[in-house]
Amino acid sequence: MKNSNSINVDKYHEPVMVSEVIESLHLNNKSKHFNKFSKIIDATLGTGGHTQALVDAGGQVLGIEMDPKMLSVAKERLGSKATLVKGNFSEIEEIAKSNDFSKVDGVLLDLGVSNIHLKQDDRGFSFSNKDQVLDMRLDSEKQGVTASDLVNALDATQLTNLFAVVMSFNSSRKLAKKIVNNRPIKTVGDLVEISAEFKKNETLHPATLPMLALRIAVNSELENLKKVLPKAYNLLSEGGKLLVITFHSGEVDILKKYCRSANLQSDLVLPGEIEVEQNPRSRSAKLWIITKNKKDLKKK
Numbered sequence: 001m002k003n004s005n006s007i008n009v010d011k012y013h014e015p016v017m018v019s020e021v022i023e024s025l026h027l028n029n030k031s032k033h034f035n036k037f038s039k040i041i042d043a044t045l046g047t048g049g050h051t052q053a054l055v056d057a058g059g060q061v062l063g064i065e066m067d068p069k070m071l072s073v074a075k076e077r078l079g080s081k082a083t084l085v086k087g088n089f090s091e092i093e094e095i096a097k098s099n100d101f102s103k104v105d106g107v108l109l110d111l112g113v114s115n116i117h118l119k120q121d122d123r124g125f126s127f128s129n130k131d132q133v134l135d136m137r138l139d140s141e142k143q144g145v146t147a148s149d150l151v152n153a154l155d156a157t158q159l160t161n162l163f164a165v166v167m168s169f170n171s172s173r174k175l176a177k178k179i180v181n182n183r184p185i186k187t188v189g190d191l192v193e194i195s196a197e198f199k200k201n202e203t204l205h206p207a208t209l210p211m212l213a214l215r216i217a218v219n220s221e222l223e224n225l226k227k228v229l230p231k232a233y234n235l236l237s238e239g240g241k242l243l244v245i246t247f248h249s250g251e252v253d254i255l256k257k258y259c260r261s262a263n264l265q266s267d268l269v270l271p272g273e274i275e276v277e278q279n280p281r282s283r284s285a286k287l288w289i290i291t292k293n294k295k296d297l298k299k300k
């Protein structure tokens with residue numbers, strides 16, 4: 001199936017805020033294209049939508065992706081147009097150095113997982129696939145602990161804290177208690193059944209937030225974000241930009257805390273109305289832009 005822009009929507013994630021990302025990297029440029037030495041790291045390559053746009057705009061791109069399945073789709077799509085590597089962005093400095101991207105003009109972090117994980121995957125990312133095992137690991141070659149391992153092994157206090165990253169403390173405590181009383185929990189369907197009473201409103205499926213919290217925990221998403229921000233900033237050359245697309249308050253809190261502690265300003269850009277209408281996932285997207293300037297360089 002193809003959409004009007006001939007993007008294969010079954011195979012590729014639909015990237016959010018692409019024009020805003022490209023525009024923000026052009027802010028100090030007179031021409032619309034990057035100069036041919038512009039180096040950008042797309043640290044959340046996914047199926048390569050942003051990388052494709054960056055390459056089309058003349059950028060030299062290093063794409064990093066921890067999920068081997070997404071990486072192979074991106075490789076097939078982009079071929080040799082960009083340098084594509086498997087890795088965790090928490091190790092961005094080492095990966096950048098070994099690929100000759102030690103000083104770059106931009107780093108992009110488009111956080112979370114892709115539509116492809118939610119729509120097509122057999123790893124239990126979506127509450128629609130009820131028979132799937134509750135796994136949720138992005139990289140099963142490197143990660144040992146699944147979502148099902150967590151819900152069956154953690155105690156009620158640990159589970160409460162896990163869910164409280166995206167849910168209210170009260171709901172988290174009730175959900176944790178219910179899980180402890182209904183173990184073992186093996187499939188998505190088991191969790192969906194337990195989550196039914198935690199419906200927040202008509203539009204949000206009751207399992208959305210419990211599943212988001214589990215995915216965040218399984219993949220150490222917040223810990224990885226804390227690690228990558230200072231490292232990505234260090235890789236920027238003067239005037240370079242760190243672009244972070246967040247989707248929930250847990251990510252925003254970490255970004256704001258980092259900016260406060262490093263005394264950095266950030267600009268916030270929101271998706272336009274048309275994009276929000278056409279791509280529901282963009283509704284909660286926020287693009288944060290942090291520019292490295294001379295003053296910051298002197299501080300280091």
Ligand SMILES: C[S@@+](CC[C@H](N)C(=O)[O-])C[C@H]1O[C@@H](n2cnc3c(N)ncnc32)[C@H](O)[C@@H]1O
Binds near residue numbers: 044065067114
């Ligand atoms: C929202 S998607 C990015 C989509 C991408 N911008 C595109 O256009 O296809 C986020 C991607 O980052 C990957 N990812 C998540 N955490 C990561 C990490 N710590 N290191 C590397 N990749 C990660 C996920 O597997 C997912 O493919």
